[in-house]
Every structure is written in structure tokens, then in C-alpha cells.
Amino acid sequence: MSRRHVVVLGAGPAGLAAAVAALEAGARVTVLDEGERLGGQYWRHHEAITDRRLQHGWERFERSRDRIAAGIAEGRAVLLQRAAVWRVDVEPLRLHALVGKPDAPGRRRVVVRGDALVLATGAHDRALPIPGWTLPGVTTAGAAQALAKRDGVTVGTRTLVAGAGPFLLPVAQSLAIAGARVVEVLEASRLPRHAAGWTARPWELAAAAGKGLELAEYARSLLGQRTPYRTGSGVVRILGERRVEAAVVARLDRAWRPIPGTEREVACDSVALGHGFTPRLDAAIQAGCALTEAPPGSPRFVVADPDQRTSVDGVWAAGEITGIGGADAALAEGDLAGRSAAGTPHAALAAARRRRDRTDAFARRLEAHAIQDGWSSWLEDDTLVCRCESVEAAAIVRASGSASRALRLATRAGLGACQGRTCGSSVEALCGERLGLDARPLLAPMRIGELLGGSEATA
């Protein structure tokens, strides 16, 4: 049996699977997560509010939650929820967190030590800037999903869902179940039949890791609502005075450039945007983990070996930070990472590796939805790209070519409250270079006094 203490950062599918696997291997486990409940974004819920029709693979969630509860009862597991981890040290391994109500003063300062770390920090939506995208009523697709699941509300009553990738379908379904009318679902990619990606009807793909069935359910739900699903189309402008009143939709060419003459106005009071996902790499970057190479504006991922080890001794990675692959891939990677981090030798992990490898097909299909460069042609000079600091597209284009520091100081793009999490990739795409916005000294927002003050309790 393992005698290691495995620390898991993140309690979505990957982190939960890692924690359960490490417990099964006999390790001590500490799980830290920012949420009030386990499950991450995929299993976001509230016991009294969430409509069960919005959850998928819920039995797996309940088993994982119960296994961790049993680990706590055995004295082998510790769970720190509402934990904002603000620093990760790897030599020796130490995670520093503030524990308590989100953003409240007086949170408890905690330090967690351990022998092995599994990073399972997940991803958030990437929404491309669009003229009008700061109007109230425009949210990310993930926000629409989170509000429907966690809070039982929708921002509007007539919602346009737009972006790229199969994740738009569950979002449309959630909106419908929560009471909004989904007027259209717009997929920017063309999805040619002969490409390696989806067929023209994405839910008809072979049952890659169980996704076929899930997507077929979404398709039926869209048909039931008579919601059109259009490929090669996108929102190119959002209209309204104080909130969303309509959106301009256009056909997009293969590079995602709007095709002149195809614009039409769609009445709606809300728009849900999701052009893909940004992996949450801050903790991995701070830990010193090697990342994959990618052009500016495209996501990089944590490099992981066949057993999910990163380039840093004692640090593993699982889930969306190693490549966007959805919940099934995250579960399989988390399981493998948890076993390996607990000390299970490579030779004994063959079955876990095979389960992980089977989920690759779905991840590869997602490549057909990758963001294409032509999106910037729907920007106007005065379109806000950095939402926090209200920096216009023209200012960023004017400053591109300056050194990273000069560009940031001249425009303040990426220096606002979200620290470039929302606009960083788009700013880099417009400048054509990496700006290092994702190397953040603090992993979570905190007050100066919280950074300076008080002693840390050992969890």
C-alpha cells in the first residue's frame, strides 16, 4: 500500500477521479477546490436547485463523492472546499490557500504539504471579442450553463447560442430546460464531411467514449424546440442600448471571416458565446511544468508523459490542462494520474493507460472546431477587447510590435481585475506574439492584507 500523501488541486471530473484512485491505492489524499460543492464545472450543482436532467454521469459523481467521504471517515482524506489556492511551491511541495466564503475578508490562511501533487485545474470558456459583447445579456456559454445548473436561472428569455464545438449543444439544452427559448445555435466551423472531425450532424459520430449517446440526447432536445443548428455561421455584432436587443448573424468562410452580404438580424435578449476553452494553467506554470508549443492566441497545454507525469518531479496533470477532451477524458486521465501519484509502478498501469487512450478520439474530433484567424475581421476599431480595462481593438493593434511590457503598460490590456484570463489569448492573437500574460505571481485574487498578514495553519 502507498504511504504517500497525494495533494489534488481541483475537484472536477479529473481531480475527483485522481483522488479516488489515490485512495484506492492506499495513499493519504488532500483535495483542494475553490467551489462550495465538489464536481467542478461539469458537475456544478446545488442540492436544492439543480434540475437532474442537466446532469450527466451523475452516478459516477456520487460514487466519487461517497468514496472521498469514506476516506475522510477513515482518516485518510482531507477535503478543503472554498479554498482559493494562491501559491504553489514544489520544492518542497506546499500549496498556500485562503479558505472561506469567496472573496470575503478574514478567510483562514492554510498551507498544505504533501509528497505528490495532481494538478486538475480544468478550463474556462474562451469567448472571442465581438462588437457589443460587453452588453448585459451577453455571457459565455459556460456562464449560461452554470447559471442554469447552479442557480436555476437564465439571463434572458430568447437566447442565441454561438461559437464552436459540441459543448454548445448541452448549453442549448440547459437553457431550454431552465426556461429560455434558444432561437438558434451557430457553429462557426464548416465541418466538412471528409475532414477528420465531425460529420455535418455532430451527434451522429460513432460513440466515441460514450459521447455519441449524450450528443444524440441534445440533438433530440434541439429538434423538439425547433431550434436551427447552423454550421459556418456566427454572431458578428451584438446590438442594444442598455442590454442585448438583437444580434447580427453572418455566414463565415473557412477562416471564420464574415461573408459580405450574408448578414441578417436576429431578435434576442441574450447571447451565449463559447468559441472553445482556455486551460487554467496558472498553477502548472508557477510549478514550472513544461508546456506544449502553439502559435500566439492558440492554447498551450501541460506536457504529460504516458502516466500523466509533468516535467516537474512529483507533479502530475490531468484533465483539460493537458488538452481539451471533455469529461470522459478527464476522468480517465485523473484515474491514471491518481494511481501513478500514489506510487503505482508504470507496469501496473497498463489498463488505466488503455482506458485513457480510448478517449483520444473525441479530443481529436474537437480539433475541427479550432478558432480560425479570420475572426479578427469582425472587430471594429472601437470593439473592447480587454473588458476589465476597456481597451479597444485599435489600441492593441497600434501597440503590437512593441515589447510585451511596453504594450501592456501603453494599453493596460490584460492588466485588469481578471489578469488577462478573459482577453489574453485574443490580445496575443491580435499582436501575433506571446505576451506571458498567463505567468501570474498570484493564482487567485486576494487583498494586500491577506497576502501579508497572519500565520498559516497546516491543513
Place this chain on the structure above:
Amino acid sequence: MSPTFEFDGAEIAARDGQTIAGALIASGRASWRTAAGAERGVFCGIGICQDCTVTVNGAAGVRACLRTACDGDVVEPESR
């Protein structure tokens, strides 16, 4: 029980467990912050973008999408 909190002088009734953002949306509001003179509300919904921040019981910069509404909370809009 369903908590009631004060927002900008109005009484807002939340469902038990709802976030401040969820309760404000349920009350018919789409925005509660101003940035460069324009209105903002929830954008990312999961604590990333900082667009939905409010002041809660005197503490500024609280993400309304993450914070569960508590009975008696005094919530104020922000602008920056």
C-alpha cells in the same frame, strides 16, 4: 429558508443556496456594475472574468457568481 438581502436599497429574496448573481438575475436585473460608463453583469459565471463584482457587507470586489446569498447581506453595486 429563503434568504433576503439588500441590494442598492431594494430587498431581494433569494432561493436557498442561490448565488448573489443568480438572485439578482431572478429579480429581473441583467447588470449591476458600471465600467467606463457602461453597464455590466455576469459574463463568465464561474469566477474568472471579475465582471460581476459587488460590495458585500462593506467588502469590495466580491464575485457575485461565486458568493452564496446570505440572509441580511448588504450588497452594493460597484463601478470602475
